[in-house]
Amino acid sequence: MNRLGTFLVAAAAVFAVAVPFFLKPFGIYLISMWAVLTIAAIGLNLTLGYAGQVSMAQGAFVGIGAYTVALLTQADVPYAAAFVAAGLFCFAVGWVLGYPALRVQHHYLAFVTLAFNTLVFLVLRNEEWLTNGIYGINSIARPAFFGWSTGKALDFYFFCLGALTVLSLATWWILRSPWGRAFVALRENPVRALSLGLDTRRYTLIAFAIGSSLAGLAGALYAPLVQYIEPNSFGLGMSFNLLLMVIVGGSGYFFGPFLGALVAVLLPEWMRITEGYYLIVYAMFVMVMMAFCPSGLLGLVERALKAVGRRTPSPILRSEGVGQ
Amino acid sequence: MSRSGLFAAVVAAGLGFTSPVLAQSTVYIPAILELSGAGAVSGTNFRDGMLMAIDEINGKGGILGRKIETPVLDTQSDAGISRAQLQKVLDNKPYVVIGPVFSGSVLVDMALTQQAEIPEIVGGEAAAITQKGGTYVFRTSFGQQFSMPKIANYIRDGIKAKTVAVLWVNNDFGKGGRDTFVKEMAARNIKVVADVSTESGQADFSADVVKIKAANADAIFVYVNEEESARFLREAKKQGIKAPLLGETTLLGQKVIDLAQGAADGVRGHVGLTVDAPIPAVQQFGEKFKKRFNYVCDHNGIKGYTAVYMIKHVTEKIGKFDSKAFAQAAHGMTITPKDEPGILMEATWDKNGDIDRESFLGEVVNGKQKIVATLPKLGK
Amino acid sequence: MASFIQLLVSGLATGAIYALIAVGFTLLWQTSQTINFAQGEFVMLPAFFILAAMNLGAPFWLATLIGLLLSIVVLGLLFKLIIVDPMLRYGVLPLVISTIALSLFLKEAAKDFYSSQAQPFPALVPATDLNVFGAVISLQSLAVLAIAVATVLALHFLLNKTRLGRCMQATAQNPTLARILGIPVERMVLYTFLINGVLVAIASILISPIYLAKFTNGETLGIAAFLAAIIGGFNQVRGAILGGVILGILDNLSAAYLSSQYRGAFPLIILIAVILLRPQGLLGRVEERTV
Numbered sequence: 001m002n003r004l005g006t007f008l009v010a011a012a013a014v015f016a017v018a019v020p021f022f023l024k025p026f027g028i029y030l031i032s033m034w035a036v037l038t039i040a041a042i043g044l045n046l047t048l049g050y051a052g053q054v055s056m057a058q059g060a061f062v063g064i065g066a067y068t069v070a071l072l073t074q075a076d077v078p079y080a081a082a083f084v085a086a087g088l089f090c091f092a093v094g095w096v097l098g099y100p101a102l103r104v105q106h107h108y109l110a111f112v113t114l115a116f117n118t119l120v121f122l123v124l125r126n127e128e129w130l131t132n133g134i135y136g137i138n139s140i141a142r143p144a145f146f147g148w149s150t151g152k153a154l155d156f157y158f159f160c161l162g163a164l165t166v167l168s169l170a171t172w173w174i175l176r177s178p179w180g181r182a183f184v185a186l187r188e189n190p191v192r193a194l195s196l197g198l199d200t201r202r203y204t205l206i207a208f209a210i211g212s213s214l215a216g217l218a219g220a221l222y223a224p225l226v227q228y229i230e231p232n233s234f235g236l237g238m239s240f241n242l243l244l245m246v247i248v249g250g251s252g253y254f255f256g257p258f259l260g261a262l263v264a265v266l267l268p269e270w271m272r273i274t275e276g277y278y279l280i281v282y283a284m285f286v287m288v289m290m291a292f293c294p295s296g297l298l299g300l301v302e303r304a305l306k307a308v309g310r311r312t313p314s315p316i317l318r319s320e321g322v323g324q
Numbered sequence: 325m326s327r328s329g330l331f332a333a334v335v336a337a338g339l340g341f342t343s344p345v346l347a348q349s350t351v352y353i354p355a356i357l358e359l360s361g362a363g364a365v366s367g368t369n370f371r372d373g374m375l376m377a378i379d380e381i382n383g384k385g386g387i388l389g390r391k392i393e394t395p396v397l398d399t400q401s402d403a404g405i406s407r408a409q410l411q412k413v414l415d416n417k418p419y420v421v422i423g424p425v426f427s428g429s430v431l432v433d434m435a436l437t438q439q440a441e442i443p444e445i446v447g448g449e450a451a452a453i454t455q456k457g458g459t460y461v462f463r464t465s466f467g468q469q470f471s472m473p474k475i476a477n478y479i480r481d482g483i484k485a486k487t488v489a490v491l492w493v494n495n496d497f498g499k500g501g502r503d504t505f506v507k508e509m510a511a512r513n514i515k516v517v518a519d520v521s522t523e524s525g526q527a528d529f530s531a532d533v534v535k536i537k538a539a540n541a542d543a544i545f546v547y548v549n550e551e552e553s554a555r556f557l558r559e560a561k562k563q564g565i566k567a568p569l570l571g572e573t574t575l576l577g578q579k580v581i582d583l584a585q586g587a588a589d590g591v592r593g594h595v596g597l598t599v600d601a602p603i604p605a606v607q608q609f610g611e612k613f614k615k616r617f618n619y620v621c622d623h624n625g626i627k628g629y630t631a632v633y634m635i636k637h638v639t640e641k642i643g644k645f646d647s648k649a650f651a652q653a654a655h656g657m658t659i660t661p662k663d664e665p666g667i668l669m670e671a672t673w674d675k676n677g678d679i680d681r682e683s684f685l686g687e688v689v690n691g692k693q694k695i696v697a698t699l700p701k702l703g704k
Numbered sequence: 705m706a707s708f709i710q711l712l713v714s715g716l717a718t719g720a721i722y723a724l725i726a727v728g729f730t731l732l733w734q735t736s737q738t739i740n741f742a743q744g745e746f747v748m749l750p751a752f753f754i755l756a757a758m759n760l761g762a763p764f765w766l767a768t769l770i771g772l773l774l775s776i777v778v779l780g781l782l783f784k785l786i787i788v789d790p791m792l793r794y795g796v797l798p799l800v801i802s803t804i805a806l807s808l809f810l811k812e813a814a815k816d817f818y819s820s821q822a823q824p825f826p827a828l829v830p831a832t833d834l835n836v837f838g839a840v841i842s843l844q845s846l847a848v849l850a851i852a853v854a855t856v857l858a859l860h861f862l863l864n865k866t867r868l869g870r871c872m873q874a875t876a877q878n879p880t881l882a883r884i885l886g887i888p889v890e891r892m893v894l895y896t897f898l899i900n901g902v903l904v905a906i907a908s909i910l911i912s913p914i915y916l917a918k919f920t921n922g923e924t925l926g927i928a929a930f931l932a933a934i935i936g937g938f939n940q941v942r943g944a945i946l947g948g949v950i951l952g953i954l955d956n957l958s959a960a961y962l963s964s965q966y967r968g969a970f971p972l973i974i975l976i977a978v979i980l981l982r983p984q985g986l987l988g989r990v991e992e993r994t995v
Contacts, residue, residue, distance in 0.1 A: 026412040033408070054797065100980045107739060107796065108979050111934060115972040118927075125494065126965045134496045135452070136403065138431055226404040228432040230496075232362075233404055240804055247801055277816060278398075279360055283809035287802050291790045294798035360812065364820050494965065521965045525924055527915045530714035531959035531967075534707040551822045551916055562833050562840050563710065583824060583916060585831065619821050 009255070020157050028153040029225075034265045035160040036221045039167055041245040041257030043214025046171065048243075049252035050183040051207035052190070053102065057113035058242045060120035061090045061212045063234025065219025067124065070137045070229055079143035083220045090216025094209040102204050117239050124231035136230030140223050150224070160221055167217065172254065174210070183207055187252065215242075248289060250296030259297050350393040351386070351645055353635065354413040355422040356433070361401030362495065362524060365550075366425045366624045370447050371396055372617050373628030374422060377666060387636045388645070399424050403432045414440050419645050420635050421445070425624060427453060428496050434458050443651045445631040447624060450500040454676040460651050462634070462677045464627035466596050468504040470678065474699060475545070475572055475594040476508035478685060483568055483592075485542035489518035491532060491556065493548040498522075501547045501572065517541045526552055529559040537565060546571045550622065554583035561587040568592060576686050576693050579620055588688045592696075595684045597623035600693045602684075605661055605668045626668065633666030634659060672701065706838030711956040713836070717845035719952020720852035724907040725925055726932035726944035727856065728900035734876040734939055735896045738788050739800050742807035743904070744926020749810055750775040750908035751825055751917040752818050764826050772905045780901030784894060807922060814919035825912035848910045855906055856945055859899070863941065872896060876939075931971050935978050937988025946987055950974075 020028050044058045065086035072082035101112045124131050131137070142150045143159075150156040174180055182203045185193040194200050223229050241264060249260025267285070271278035293300045355374060358367030374394070382391045397413065399406035406429035413421060414436060420443045424430055427450030434456065437444040443460050446453065451469040453461060479485050488509060492502035502519075509516055518539035520532050533556070536544060544567050546556060553575050560569065571593035574580060578600055581588045595601070599610025599621060609629060613621045635650075637659050642649045658672040672680045685697040725747055732738045740746070754764075754771035762770060787806060791799040829847045833840050863869035874882040875892040883889045915921055928951060936947025951971055959967040978985060 024415040026408065026415045029408055029411050054800075104979055104983050108934075108983055110800070111930060112976055112979050114930075115975050119969055119972055122966055122969050134428075134494065134499050135450075136428055136431075139435065226407060226432070227435070228403050228407065228428075230403055230428055232428075233402060244801065247797070251797075277812075279812045280809055280816065283805045283812065286805035287787065287809070290794075290798045290802045290805070291787075294791070294794040360815070364815065368820050523968065525920055527911075527924075528714060528718050528956065531711055531956045532964070534710060534960050535964070538707065551918065554916070555914075558831075562842055564840065579821075583822065585824075619819070 012258075016161060020154055025153045028157050030265055030269070032153070032157045032160045032225055034261050035157070035164045036218050036225055037242070037245065037265065038257050038261040039164055039221070040215045040218035040242050041249070041261050042168060042171055043211040043218070044242050045211075045246045045249075045251065045253075045257045046174075046183070046214070047208050047211030048246055049250075049256065050175070050180075050187055051204050051211075052187045053204060053208055054107070054110040054243075055113045055208065055211065056110050056236065056239045056243065057097070057117045057120075058211070058215045059234045059236065059238030059240075060117040061094065061215035062219035062222060062238060062242075063120060063124060063229075063231070064093060065090050065216030066223040066229045066234070067131055067137070067219075068216070069220040070140050070223045071130070073141060073143075073224075074137070079224075080145070083217065086216045086220040087213045090219075091209050091213035094212025095205060097212075098205045098208040102201065102208060114236065114239075117234075117236055121231050121235045124234070131231070134231065136228055137223075138228050140227045140229065142224045142227070156225065160225070163217070163221060167214065171214070175254070179203070179206065244286065246296075247294070248286075248296055250298030250301075253296070253298040253302075256296055256298050263297070349390055351390045352416065352418045353392055353394050353420050353422060354416075354418050355394050355396045356399055356406055356409050356413065356429075357396055357423040358401045358426055358429070359396070359398040361399075363399075363401040363424075363426045366447070366622075367399075367401075367423075369622050369624035370423065370425050370628035373613065373621060373625035373630075374632055375628075376613060376616060377629045377632035380666070381632065381636055387639050388643070390645075392632070394422070399426070399429055401426060401429075403429045407432045407436065410436050414442065418442060419647055420650060422628075422631055422635075423447060425627075426496065427500060430461070431456075434461050437461070441651075442647050443654065445634065447627045447631075450496060451504055452500075454678045458677065459655075460677075462654055462673055463679045464631045464634075465623060465679065466681070466683070467678050468501050470680075470702060471572055471594060471596055471683070472501065472504040472508045474683060475570065476505070476512055476514075478592075478594060479509075479543055479545070479570065480512045480514060482685070483543050483570070485514060485568075487515045487517045487539075487541045488543045488545055489520070489536045489539050489541035489567075490516055490545045491520045491522060491536065491548065493524055493526075493552060494521045495524050497549075498547055505545060505547065522548055522552065522556075524549065524552070527555060529556045530563070532556070533559045533563045533565065536560075537563060541567055543568050543570055546575050548574075550574050550577065550580050551583065553580045554588075557584040557587040557591065572596070573598065573623055576688055577620075577622055578693060579622065581688055581691055581693065586691065589690065591688045593686060594699075595686045595693070595695070596681070597626045598684075598686075598693070599626065600686075600695075601669075602695045602698075603669060605665060609668060630667055630669075630671070633664055633668075634671070637664040637667065670701070707960070709837050710839040711960055712953060713839055713841050714845065715953035715956035716949060717841075717848050717952070718955070719949035720849045721907055721911050721948070722925075722928045722932045722951050723945040723948025724852050724855060724903055724910075725929040726936065726948045727859065727941055728903040729929045730933045730938060730941060730944040731896045732900055733933070735872065736788065736792070736893045737796060737799075738792075739796065739803065740900075741800060741803040741926065742810060742922075743929045744922030744924070745807045745810040745814075746775075746779050746900070746904040746922075747907045747911070747925050748917075748919065748922040749779065749814065750905040751823075751912040751921075752814050754909070755823055755825070755917060756818065768909060771909070772902065775905035775908075776898050776901035778901075779904060780898040781894070783901075784897040788897075807926065811919050811922060818919070820919065822916040822918040825917045827913035828909070844913060848914075851906065851910060855903065856941075859903075859941065868895070928971075931975050934985055935971075935975060937985025939984070939988045943985050943987035947985070950986075 040062050047053050047055050068086040068089055069082045073079055101109055125134050142156055150159045182198055186200055186203055190200050245260030245264045248263055249256035271281050357371050378392050378394055397409040406424050410433045422445050425447035427448035430446045430448035430453055437460050438458050445462050447464055449468050451467050454467055492498040506516055518536050520535050569591045573596045575591055576593050576595055638650055638654050642653045654673050655675045659667045660670045661667055669681050680701045683699045684695045686693050686695050729743045732740050750771045753774045754767045757767035757770045787802055791802055827844055829843050832843045871887045872892045874887055875889050879889050932947035932951045933944050937943025958970040
């Protein structure tokens, strides 16, 4: 990563640590939500931006992770164990779903995952004996570690920020490993990768499963953040929101999800000035955005940098551009 | 300009954008309602009733000389967003909070308002709302634990049914109602022979009517939202269902009657709040509402309207804008239309925040709702 | 037995509507790779155009014509020019996102600028019921079935028996070759958008008397369109029809005889099964994989 990029990231990190002290509880809640959604978006970015698979089920995996943690902690399982369980369970489900589903072409995968998302919703809603059904699970406690309680807004935010840092470092490490290079090869030219002996199916599956488990971990944080979960929150609306975050931020760029989640969390808040019409304005914004910079905000930044003649960012940061 | 510097400005602007400038001559009573998503119809009805009351009160000088300031925030019918919006308004120290309507959102928000010791006047009807020991939540309509026994009694004594079929919509409103109803039926030894769930927004009820016909129950209890009620009634008439159809408030509303185009005749049921009640004040309210907003309001509009007048009355009773004192005073308070015409019907709040009012048994005759009996308050 | 026929017939009527919507969806995909996630809202909207025209004083027949015209222009022409054309060069995904955003936009616009309440809509035929083999069918359902079938037949005739139709098919199957053969490809693509505008307007007029005109109508109809199109077979118009009918009947039968809480699940399971086992759909042709 070039020096300018490093500086910006470091500055943003300092900012992320310092800013909550100047915010009221609502503001802290918002940035905690940003951290949690970024984790899910990083997962989707892995699946979509790097491995090129369109998943409309990311919201369902967040839901599965959230319910896993909620049910386990209510059964007095320690949070740390529940957290890991959420991630592993979603990895497994992602693997099982992906195994048959990734054989089909991209747009078909979108529909399969869309159907899966709705099925998960139906199960969460109808199986009252397990999930408390449509009523949802209330009063989810916030975890405590070695005496440090995350009950207060500020403490919980730092917990989320910590999780985000750890998970993004883990993703960074994966991307720099041979696996990561395989993912990029998959995206750039799957046929060529195949001809070079890369087991494209296996790597696509791994990317999909890791992406799903990241969503599950995000769900594990979502449950104690909102302290109430219900089936409706994890439907197609959330999946679409996450998809939007990845695309708006810049699909295939490492920092795309961070930026996309920031826009997704802040934009509705700004739009509230427009009173009741903010959803219309939001929808229009998305359409305009897609017309003018479909490779996302970071794609725009890259184009701007290229135009100014600077060195382009490293291949890990670069994206092929959506759909090209 | 460094990117993070731009970020800082942007984020700070976005997050700091939360404090309205509050003049001392106004009182901050924010409303958190479902304006989009699945609850949009209920939320907009509630909001419009509320706005009408606020305009009336402000026109006469406000509460204790201070005008009411009510920004309305959209929960998008999502409990998580509702909680976030509530947190936002709590940061600005409201006097009282109004809403939400969806029971799921109410249950989440209750925890926050309890902690912040701010009274919350809600539209939710789920039984659980007043069963958690919260001391700051107040209803604007019967909890399902009060409305269902009334209709259950009617089924047992009025219709004298031994078996019943129940049709319900699969959301927290419908399921909550169905669960409470089934419990009440069990307590009265009436057998539920068909338990049919439907989806919100469903258009085709032929399968459901087929199932209900096959069950051959003595009575059919219908607990779905308004458009679905109309569609179901038409299908039921088409397939020739003979058993009496019973409902709870929505089924006998004028809107359902109009949409059902004749299929609603003969429907009976318990009516809690309706603009068709045989009470002049309520009917006048209905007329005023229709003139201003161009549609017939449902019971949520009445809830919103009476919520504001309740706040006004309690505040005037305690003489100051004290949230804790409000909660204490409201428990056990009875407001009559004589003291406060805006309350429309006499209402009492008990120590759990449940509301007790008169209600009615009605029947649809020739395309109009007719009240056949008035049921007194439970507390009398 | 009477109830089975009842379910079959109601399912058929609903299925006919799904088929209409799915056909338009399929046409757009075939000719221009447009996956229109706003198709449901496209069906919801013309009813509001008509209601608005009636509010301004037009009699029903005139309002219907106005609605049809607006549908063709706005949902056909403008949709293509403003949304699809600029995005197509970026690939499928940005277009998908755009159409999802468009569906949200149209839904909220109908809610904010017209009403959030369901509106009654005038029916084409009186609401009487007929008795057929012990099952009761409303005249409206029969009319819906008849008009839907007629529309599909007309479309079939257009696509297969006229020169224009065959040009459109050629464009769908192999645009490059079609262009070489002198077919004005862009114009053919435009025609499919206009035809979709007509189809959704007809569907809207047919369903709104029964469903009532409401801004949320598009949600379920849109999903039904995708399911019908994929189950039936994406690259054949006949497939969309079969898919729609199967969907309509299946929904009713599963709700009546299987679980009503999971009624929405059965079509989804069939969808997953079809995509995994026979991705070209029941009637579709196998798509060659292009490198």
